[in-house]
Amino acid sequence: MHKKLFIPGPVEVLPEVLEKMATPMIGHRSKDASALQRGISDKLRKVFYTESEILLSTTSGSGLMEGAIRSCTAKRAAVFSIGAFGKRWYEMAVNNNVPADLFEVEFGQATSAKQVDEVLSTGKYDLITITHNETSTGVMNPVEDISKVLKKYPEVVWCVDAVSSAAGSKIEVDKLGIDICITSSQKCLGLPPGLAVCTFSQKAVERAKQVPARGYYLDLLSLYNYIQKKDYQYPSTPSLSHMFALDYQLDRILEEGIENRFARHIAMAEEVRAWAKKYFDLYSDEEHLSNTVTTVANTRNIDVSDLNKKLGERGFQISNGYGKLKDKTFRIAHMADCQIEDIRELLKNIEEILGL
Amino acid sequence: MHKKLFIPGPVEVLPEVLEKMATPMIGHRSKDASALQRGISDKLRKVFYTESEILLSTTSGSGLMEGAIRSCTAKRAAVFSIGAFGKRWYEMAVNNNVPADLFEVEFGQATSAKQVDEVLSTGKYDLITITHNETSTGVMNPVEDISKVLKKYPEVVWCVDAVSSAAGSKIEVDKLGIDICITSSQKCLGLPPGLAVCTFSQKAVERAKQVPARGYYLDLLSLYNYIQKKDYQYPSTPSLSHMFALDYQLDRILEEGIENRFARHIAMAEEVRAWAKKYFDLYSDEEHLSNTVTTVANTRNIDVSDLNKKLGERGFQISNGYGKLKDKTFRIAHMADCQIEDIRELLKNIEEILGL
Numbered sequence: 001m002h003k004k005l006f007i008p009g010p011v012e013v014l015p016e017v018l019e020k021m022a023t024p025m026i027g028h029r030s031k032d033a034s035a036l037q038r039g040i041s042d043k044l045r046k047v048f049y050t051e052s053e054i055l056l057s058t059t060s061g062s063g064l065m066e067g068a069i070r071s072c073t074a075k076r077a078a079v080f081s082i083g084a085f086g087k088r089w090y091e092m093a094v095n096n097n098v099p100a101d102l103f104e105v106e107f108g109q110a111t112s113a114k115q116v117d118e119v120l121s122t123g124k125y126d127l128i129t130i131t132h133n134e135t136s137t138g139v140m141n142p143v144e145d146i147s148k149v150l151k152k153y154p155e156v157v158w159c160v161d162a163v164s165s166a167a168g169s170k171i172e173v174d175k176l177g178i179d180i181c182i183t184s185s186q187k188c189l190g191l192p193p194g195l196a197v198c199t200f201s202q203k204a205v206e207r208a209k210q211v212p213a214r215g216y217y218l219d220l221l222s223l224y225n226y227i228q229k230k231d232y233q234y235p236s237t238p239s240l241s242h243m244f245a246l247d248y249q250l251d252r253i254l255e256e257g258i259e260n261r262f263a264r265h266i267a268m269a270e271e272v273r274a275w276a277k278k279y280f281d282l283y284s285d286e287e288h289l290s291n292t293v294t295t296v297a298n299t300r301n302i303d304v305s306d307l308n309k310k311l312g313e314r315g316f317q318i319s320n321g322y323g324k325l326k327d328k329t330f331r332i333a334h335m336a337d338c339q340i341e342d343i344r345e346l347l348k349n350i351e352e353i354l355g356l
Numbered sequence: 357m358h359k360k361l362f363i364p365g366p367v368e369v370l371p372e373v374l375e376k377m378a379t380p381m382i383g384h385r386s387k388d389a390s391a392l393q394r395g396i397s398d399k400l401r402k403v404f405y406t407e408s409e410i411l412l413s414t415t416s417g418s419g420l421m422e423g424a425i426r427s428c429t430a431k432r433a434a435v436f437s438i439g440a441f442g443k444r445w446y447e448m449a450v451n452n453n454v455p456a457d458l459f460e461v462e463f464g465q466a467t468s469a470k471q472v473d474e475v476l477s478t479g480k481y482d483l484i485t486i487t488h489n490e491t492s493t494g495v496m497n498p499v500e501d502i503s504k505v506l507k508k509y510p511e512v513v514w515c516v517d518a519v520s521s522a523a524g525s526k527i528e529v530d531k532l533g534i535d536i537c538i539t540s541s542q543k544c545l546g547l548p549p550g551l552a553v554c555t556f557s558q559k560a561v562e563r564a565k566q567v568p569a570r571g572y573y574l575d576l577l578s579l580y581n582y583i584q585k586k587d588y589q590y591p592s593t594p595s596l597s598h599m600f601a602l603d604y605q606l607d608r609i610l611e612e613g614i615e616n617r618f619a620r621h622i623a624m625a626e627e628v629r630a631w632a633k634k635y636f637d638l639y640s641d642e643e644h645l646s647n648t649v650t651t652v653a654n655t656r657n658i659d660v661s662d663l664n665k666k667l668g669e670r671g672f673q674i675s676n677g678y679g680k681l682k683d684k685t686f687r688i689a690h691m692a693d694c695q696i697e698d699i700r701e702l703l704k705n706i707e708e709i710l711g712l
Contacts, residue, residue, distance in 0.1 A: 010593060013381055022374040023374070024358050024369065027359075027361065058549070059415055059592075061592070062591070062592040063415070066571065091572060092573075184593070192595065193384065193595055194414050194551075195550075213451055217415060217448075
């Protein structure tokens with residue numbers, strides 16, 4: 001039996017979107033491929049509220065995260081981490097000999113604009129990375145506040161991991177001044193995993209030109225240059241199946257209305273939060289709750305694996321806590337094309353299983 | 357109208373394989389994902405005639421080529437190039453600060469065992485890269501001969517780009533002593549692009565341990581370690597759609613019989629070669645013709661773009677020459693699930709269009 005996914009990616013994909021994954025192949029050096037990829041970039045600019053170029057990468061979001069920090073750090077990177085995926089960005093820097101420092105907060109807390117200001121005021125850094133939405137803790141960082149601080153440091157390239165929030169939560173890339181905003185297909189975009197996308201500002205372009213040895217497959221500047229020269233074709237054969245599905249899904253997203261989509265995510269988040277407070281508690285800092293995934297504190301000390309097993313028998317799947325939070329929390333994602341009725345059905349089933 | 361692809365990737369994909377690309381999602385940290393990926397690795401070992409570990413990468417073949425040369429060169433790499441994709445491997449080394457030298461031959465020629473022996477006898481190199489099948493020229497390198505030379509240099513890690521040949525032409529990885537044999541989904545495996553696979557020998561594992569700063573997403577040792585620890589799950593979310601389709605397709609391939617599949621590729625190649633000799637000529641060294649793509653010398657000085665346009669109106673697509681060979685050659689690929697009847701139909705249509 002198929003289990004409906006309420007995990008923070010891969011998400012449940014609509015049947016008509018899945019069907020597009022089965023589109024017959026075309027040549028990746030054809031005019032049709034150019035038109036397809038150019039169209040996707042145009043539509044993604046609307047989702048990201050940006051006029052920056054869009055880069056498409058046949059990788060997971062991690063591929064573009066590595067590409068960003070390696071391609072655009074000329075001096076030193078400041079990595080702000082609020083959980084597992086923030087730490088991953090630091091690991092990427094270290095493994096590529098990119099000079100970087102890691103700034104962490106307690107699990108469940110957010111990065112503050114004040115912390116960013118303090119770090120940048122040292123003058124040591126020319127790139128920072130911020131996790132917009134940390135799925136390991138269910139925290140959404142205050143990128144609007146951080147944005148105000150960053151106006152003071154125009155030399156700094158700002159990279160944002162919006163892997164689990166873009167297209168589900170509003171991120172106005174140009175207004176905020178984000179240089180590289182990264183997401184991947186299997187979260188709020190509502191596609192299968194296998195494709196990552198990012199915005200790439202002119203400031204990022206100019207910075208990358210100063211960085212030697214940026215690698216090949218994940219070199220963002222080489223992707224950028226290639227699509228300019230070759231009308232949105234890419235250096236290596238891309239996942240055309242994902243392109244077909246993404247193109248179709250972006251039409252759906254724009255038809256729903258991007259603001260309506262964000263509102264739907266907030267409504268689903270509020271439903272889950274209210275439920276969590278009624279029966280359990282919220283794990284994360286209440287000032288910075290994620291709109292796309294809720295981390296529930298396991299205050300009743302339930303057996304999370306057992307709950308998930310029983311949910312599985314009913315055709316649902318949620319997530320246990322991440323890493324060291326495995327049994328102390330559980331996570332319910334409300335992303336992509338999930339509807340409030342789906343959330344209510346899931347919560348009702350959890351109540352029945354636990355006898356709440 | 358859909359054009360049947362006779363280009364050297366992406367290939368025409370069978371409808372029932374495309375359908376598997378639309379399989380509903382599962383969690384990538386589930387037992388089902390482990391079983392799926394473990395099964396794929398087991399089946400690929402048969403295709404590669406190896407007991408080495410198999411690594412799956414959500415990238416094009418270029419991703420794993422870069423990963424191989426970067427992860428496993430401790431001293432210096434010797435890159436043997438017979439065309440565009442060989443040179444790409446050298447570019448990858450340079451862009452990653454991997455010490456490397458490029459050894460080229462004239463376009464249309466093969467790398468000889470003698471050349472490899474001469475280069476390795478200097479003692480400067482601990483890794484070599486060989487292109488098994490070069491789609492830019494239609495040449496297949498004599499890996500059996502090269503293999504004999506390599507037995508003299510047990511410290512050398514041998515990487516082979518079999519992107520456009522594996523699963524279509526026999527490569528006995530263990531018998532030949534290949535350490536990293538790379539292919540990708542959109543060639544002879546007969547899937548859409550978006551997934552790359554390679555073999556990874558114990559020698560390659562030990563070598564990578566000596567190499568610092570191997571990056572993150574393309575670090576082959578980290579992929580290897582992760583799948584050992586996590587029962588064939590990967591560090592980042594992989595393209596599950598490709599996994600479903602690959603698993604299904606590998607069953608088809610093994611059902612056809614891997615030797616039968618190779619024989620079918622040879623039969624198709626012979627058909628195209630005989631036709632090319634009758635009406636045009638072969639571009640490549642006749643001692644080293646590719647079994648998967650034939651490069652036809654444009655001795656009649658036909659307008660290749662015009663031919664392809666007219667073929668397109670009839671529902672077929674071939675390739676012009678690569679790079680500087682654009683108008684001097686054209687290429688007909690005979691890969692994956694293409695049948696000899698398909699080839700005959702294509703050639704008949706070319707004859708009609710050109711009035712041969």
